[in-house]
Amino acid sequence: MSGVPVTMHDVAVRAGVSIKTVSNVVNGYPHIRPETRERVEEAIEHLGYRLNTTARNLRTRRTDMITLAVPELSLPYFAELADSVIRAAEQHGLTVLIEQTSASKEREMEVLSGKRRHLTDGLLFSPLELGQDDIELFSVDFPLVVLGERVFDAPADHVTMNNVAAAKAATLHLASLGRRRIALIGAHEGEQVGSAALRTAGYLQGLEEAGLPYDPALMGEAGLWHRATGAETMARMLDAGVEVDAVFALNDAMALGALHALHARRIDVPDDVALIGFDDIDDVKYSAPTISSVDPGREQIARTAVDLLVERIASTGHRTFRRVVPDSRIVGRESTGDVPIGAPEKVVAVQPGGIEEVAVHTAAS
Numbered sequence: 482m483s484g485v486p487v488t489m490h491d492v493a494v495r496a497g498v499s500i501k502t503v504s505n506v507v508n509g510y511p512h513i514r515p516e517t518r519e520r521v522e523e524a525i526e527h528l529g530y531r532l533n534t535t536a537r538n539l540r541t542r543r544t545d546m547i548t549l550a551v552p553e554l555s556l557p558y559f560a561e562l563a564d565s566v567i568r569a570a571e572q573h574g575l576t577v578l579i580e581q582t583s584a585s586k587e588r589e590m591e592v593l594s595g596k597r598r599h600l601t602d603g604l605l606f607s608p609l610e611l612g613q614d615d616i617e618l619f620s621v622d623f624p625l626v627v628l629g630e631r632v633f634d635a636p637a638d639h640v641t642m643n644n645v646a647a648a649k650a651a652t653l654h655l656a657s658l659g660r661r662r663i664a665l666i667g668a669h670e671g672e673q674v675g676s677a678a679l680r681t682a683g684y685l686q687g688l689e690e691a692g693l694p695y696d697p698a699l700m701g702e703a704g705l706w707h708r709a710t711g712a713e714t715m716a717r718m719l720d721a722g723v724e725v726d727a728v729f730a731l732n733d734a735m736a737l738g739a740l741h742a743l744h745a746r747r748i749d750v751p752d753d754v755a756l757i758g759f760d761d762i763d764d765v766k767y768s769a770p771t772i773s774s775v776d777p778g779r780e781q782i783a784r785t786a787v788d789l790l791v792e793r794i795a796s797t798g799h800r801t802f803r804r805v806v807p808d809s810r811i812v813g814r815e816s817t818g819d820v821p822i823g824a825p826e827k828v829v830a831v832q833p834g835g836i837e838e839v840a841v842h843t844a845a846s
Contacts (some may be wrong), residue, residue: 487529498535503591508520537572545602546577548577548578549562551563552582552608552609556706563579575602575787605626606627613672614636619636624796625790626639630845640807643682649774651775654811657691666731667710668713680759710735711734716742719748732759736772739756757817760776778807804836805834805836811831
């Protein structure tokens with residue numbers, strides 16, 4: 482059309498339908514006769530019509546984008562979570578904007594301040610530095626779903642993990658293999674709320690149920706949960722002469738680091754020391770030996786979080802918030818002797834999750 486922008490009116494004239502019908506077709510309205518849809522689509526292709534999404538978004542106040550804010554993409558769990566969220570969002574026709582807060586409280590507060598919220602329709606937020614004392618910051622005027630274990634009972638839907646039960650199951654699994662000196666790597670001294678506190682609590686419950694004594698020498702403190710801190714904590718424990726026949730690392734990055742430290746000292750895994758991690762990231766399937774791990778249900782976390790956020794974006798009424806705990810499972814691999822070298826992994830335990838209505842808060846979206 483000689484450089485003149487093609488309009489919806491032009492498409493309607495060529496297809497012999499109303500502008501409203503063209504609008505229904507381009508916006509995916511399902512209840513249109515196939516022959517009508519075919520005529521409109523032929524007209525769109527012939528004329529080269531392009532939907533003006535900017536104008537549509539101004540009318541609907543929708544961007545078809547959501548934000549995922551995580552502490553650190555260099556940690557494999559968060560990188561894989563982001564990938565899972567992106568794939569889940571695509572099922573709803575949504576694009577994901579990623580924000581990295583770098584474990585900075587100031588940056589986490591900025592995420593909740595709403596200064597950039599006009600860029601997207603809602604927020605999936607995994608805080609690390611904000612905690613229960615900051616819960617009032619989560620009273621926001623935009624759709625929000627909280628992830629992780631730092632904040633509970635915020636005025637938002639929340640998708641968390643079965644941390645205590647899963648950590649207990651991992652500890653009991655090591656004990657069932659005859660291990661009696663089970664070290665923990667990744668403890669945070671004094672932490673009351675968070676992944677470290679919850680998983681440590683599960684570890685202690687597992688020791689008690691297995692009839693194993695608590696030994697503070699087996700508690701390996703670590704700051705950030707990286708490969709390096711896992712290796713350093715494992716090396717420090719071994720170099721101090723602590724007797725160890727099993728290791729429960731509170732995430733897989735530290736498990737990989739611990740494996741490196743064990744290999745450096747010619748300690749065989751699993752014959753001398755059994756090793757299990759947490760998160761079931763892709764890397765543990767390709768280490769030597771492959772590392773057993775707790776799968777906390779990352780795919781379910783991503784799908785559920787996106788579904789809840791989409792519901793919140795579309796909601797026009799009041800309802801209670803929900804706390805969702807996905808199913809978790811222990812995946813046995815070579816590092817615990819659950820399977821021989823080269824054999825497929827196997828699921829050796831399952832911890833069921835669930836959905837809880839959090840009635841203490843209600844909200845209008």
